[in-house]
Amino acid sequence: MRNKILYLLGIAGVAWLARNLYIIFLGLPDEAAQGAIYRIMYFHVPSWWTCFAAYFVSGVAGVMYLVKKNQDYDALAVASVEVGVAFTLIGLATGSIWARIIWGIWWTWDARLTWALITCLVYAGYLMLRRAVDEPTTRARFAAVFGAFAFTTVAITWKSIEWWRTQHPGPVISFRTGGGNMDPAMENMLFSNWGAVGLIAIVLIAVRMRQEQHLRLIEALRRQVHTL
Amino acid sequence: MDERNFTYMFYGFAAAWAILALYVLVLVSREKRIESQIDNLKRMLDAKENKS
Numbered sequence: 531m532r533n534k535i536l537y538l539l540g541i542a543g544v545a546w547l548a549r550n551l552y553i554i555f556l557g558l559p560d561e562a563a564q565g566a567i568y569r570i571m572y573f574h575v576p577s578w579w580t581c582f583a584a585y586f587v588s589g590v591a592g593v594m595y596l597v598k599k600n601q602d603y604d605a606l607a608v609a610s611v612e613v614g615v616a617f618t619l620i621g622l623a624t625g626s627i628w629a630r631i632i633w634g635i636w637w638t639w640d641a642r643l644t645w646a647l648i649t650c651l652v653y654a655g656y657l658m659l660r661r662a663v664d665e666p667t668t669r670a671r672f673a674a675v676f677g678a679f680a681f682t683t684v685a686i687t688w689k690s691i692e693w694w695r696t697q698h699p700g701p702v703i704s705f706r707t708g709g710g711n712m713d714p715a716m717e718n719m720l721f722s723n724w725g726a727v728g729l730i731a732i733v734l735i736a737v738r739m740r741q742e743q744h745l746r747l748i749e750a751l752r753r754q755v756h757t758l
Numbered sequence: 759m760d761e762r763n764f765t766y767m768f769y770g771f772a773a774a775w776a777i778l779a780l781y782v783l784v785l786v787s788r789e790k791r792i793e794s795q796i797d798n799l800k801r802m803l804d805a806k807e808n809k810s
């Protein structure tokens with residue numbers, strides 16, 4: 531039953547994404563200065579929102595683990611971080627390709643880019659920390675504390691375009707600026723594509739979470755085999 | 759559609775899809791490994807229980 535729901539959600543996410551791609555390429559107006567490349571934004575921005583949401587879920591799940599000591603919260607935390615890192619890499623790659631055309635460079639140590647990279651490295655560190663600790667409850671406790679502190683890098687990355695006005699464009703989305711900086715049709719597509727990308731991320735997190743639960747089952751079976 | 763910078767737009771979309779596809783492949787291969795480990799351990803457990 532759970533598998534069927536995941537398959538259906540995955541198919542719905544991919545169908546939603548395909549519909550959005552059709553509109554992105556054939557329905558939306560061009561951006562006056564950037565040419566075709568501005569369309570990367572429809573994946574770049576939703577990828578960042580998705581990874582930020584995943585890291586938020588991970589932080590909350592980590593705190594819930596510390597309170598309730600339920601390993602399922604730990605499984606949700608690690609699943610969210612792993613999927614979040616995948617979407618962080620998409621955000622970094624698409625941003626870098628956009629910058630190559632618009633700024634003439636692949637990378638610059640601008641405040642937003644630097645904090646985005648720090649966020650990526652911190653959460654990669656989270657995954658490495660988990661591999662370094664064998665005992666499941668110790669691993670979950672360390673990871674929960676690490677995850678709660680790691681979220682500060684997400685908050686700084688989010689606010690960095692307001693705190694430091696460097697190379698990266700400032701906020702343009704209406705809920706941060708009050709509106710007027712972006713064509714409503716383009717902004718609506720950003721949110722719609724976030725919905726599609728987010729739905730796919732939810733499916734991936736659910737699959738990864740189940741794998742983590744199965745890994746715990748493997749550890750339990752191994753202990754049983756050794757005791758017999 | 760304005761076709762300026764179309765090639766780099768293609769690279770951007772290709773990079774996004776490639777990373778996503780790579781991650782899905784990692785998940786699928788891990789799933790297979792986990793299933794085979796669980797099967798092996800269950801078989802070992804059954805064999806040990808039958809012996810004792």
